[in-house]
Amino acid sequence: MNPLEKSRRSRNDGAVTLQHVADLAGVHPMTVSNALKGTGRVSDLTREKIQRIARELDYKPNLAARALVTGRTGSVAVATGPVSEHFYAHLLSLLENELKTSDYKMLFLRSRDLGRDLLSTLRNNAVDGIIAIDAFPDLRDYTRASSRVPPCVYAGVFDPDDVIALPVDHIKIDLSRAVREAVGTLISNCSQVAYVVSNDIMSEYREVRANVYIEMMEAAGRTPNVIKLGIGGDTSRRDLTRANMVEYLKTHPLPDGMLCQNDEMAMGVYRALRDLGLRIPDDVQLVGCDGLKDMKYFDPALASIVQPSEEMCALAWQFLQRRLTHPETPVQEATLYSRFEARESVKI
């Protein structure tokens, strides 16, 4: 009878275990473990033998068992805003790129009810670390709730007040300069500059844009015009942006310059304007925010405030890796800056 057959069948239904390999190789499971992982000292002869047998049996270690004993799972969680927004999908793709050089698996947290997920999933030794992007409100509760949580790197645009109290690694995106530049350009080009934003409360904490806009408008002796569109928390609903904007323009005077909360909305607005036969930039100058590549493929190419997404993701992973290998590292922080990229939708 095959030695394999002799071993008792586990709940795992016949999966090859360390024990099976050990039996066939005539050694102790521990030796197999060492041989396969390269830890400990194993003679070349037995190592080769073990490796051969392991390959023949197609042995794969049981990660749950390993995690149980080591306390590490080999996976990190990524929490972002709704992936339906291209911006977050892009971040995901960038992070995927970062992680692929490592052996870490990527657990993708649903963006809705992040609070529930962060608190209930992450604490259960399900991941070794977390990268949270633009999920600050949830994160705050989360870090407060308990100390027994895996290390977390937070990145994104957030409220200065919150940052101060942050005891965790973080990367702050500073939008203000770029917004200042964008609004400045619009103010100097246009007579009626509006800021288009979602009515959703969730985005309040990102509203550096609104603040800078209002401040600059007032400084320029203009009346701020914040257009709140009823599109809810998911700005990827361009259909809503489009419809709401068309509706708005039926009953309001046309601004000749618009800064939008983000690119998704800018694209919706672009379409609304074209629906009404308006020309860009001749009738309306348009600027978005986030730097989605999509913006460049419109005609005219739509201006945007470009986020340093690549740098942010690279840095976030760097921070997390460091914290995972050196838990005692002092708090890591960095600030990255967005930049305004004027394109055809803005007159120069």
Place this chain on the structure above:
Amino acid sequence: MNPLEKSRRSRNDGAVTLQHVADLAGVHPMTVSNALKGTGRVSDLTREKIQRIARELDYKPNLAARALVTGRTGSVAVATGPVSEHFYAHLLSLLENELKTSDYKMLFLRSRDLGRDLLSTLRNNAVDGIIAIDAFPDLRDYTRASSRVPPCVYAGVFDPDDVIALPVDHIKIDLSRAVREAVGTLISNCSQVAYVVSNDIMSEYREVRANVYIEMMEAAGRTPNVIKLGIGGDTSRRDLTRANMVEYLKTHPLPDGMLCQNDEMAMGVYRALRDLGLRIPDDVQLVGCDGLKDMKYFDPALASIVQPSEEMCALAWQFLQRRLTHPETPVQEATLYSRFEARESVKI
């Protein structure tokens, strides 16, 4: 001294365990387990007491330990094409939506070297199931490689030859009808219809489009014109599509109708045409494929062959759930159909 303190510190560094709760409640760990999970019979009194203590201690079960004994991890893997392509990002977002009603966590597989990941990650009891979309070549190797793999649902556009041999649950997307309709429309509207495709070999198996196109062109007595752009496997590189197309048109006659491999490419082509001052649909009629919402926000709105993404994702999750709960379910299969959506970029 606090009873908690008395318990031995584990490698998990002081995390609250079942044992801790049991000690405080003065019951056996098993009772705690039953009380908390609602399995077995526990008196209301002890249940409430246990729940209260568990809450106070902020007890969270260790998932690795549970997975080790139950053989289930509570997570499913999702494997798709490159998330940098909006199409896959959208699928991810749809799947996220499906999974969120369940307690399953979503492991996101890097799209590159899927082969490596599928084979090395998935076999290690890391996930309970897999949803693989448009990853057929890898999947085939994977199912062949070993039988000891978690259940997998495959969905996407794939080669009929492969389907036949598929012993796994799958959802086939049938593009041909829609492509037929699209090509038909272009042929009747235009005198020079071209098919624009990436030169990448990886996409060969999806080339129902090319086949239908060529067949119909010949049937109509036209000469097929397949324009292969050197953009590699990631069609989201619109910059490459744009540059290549501009280049192409410098040395070739202008087709007055173009069907593109997918929407990403269509958007790149759109920009290339506009770069050259060409009008759509007057000079060139343009059709993409995938049904990205983005297409509708261009001016003119770009026609596309719309994939049944929502249905596909919903069904995939349905299939997988069923297989997870009833492993003996016979092979589940379905066919969904794409549909051609003519828009402003095509004359009616």
Place this chain on the structure above:
DNA sequence: CTGTTAGCGCCTTCAA
């Protein structure tokens, strides 16, 4: 209704 027993598959620690 509650407790006992017996591991899941692996790794840490130490002994040989």
Place this chain on the structure above:
DNA sequence: TTGAAGGCGCTAACAG
């Protein structure tokens, strides 16, 4: 260089 012991935290199965 290899082996033995013991346990990570939890739960299935059965005993009381």
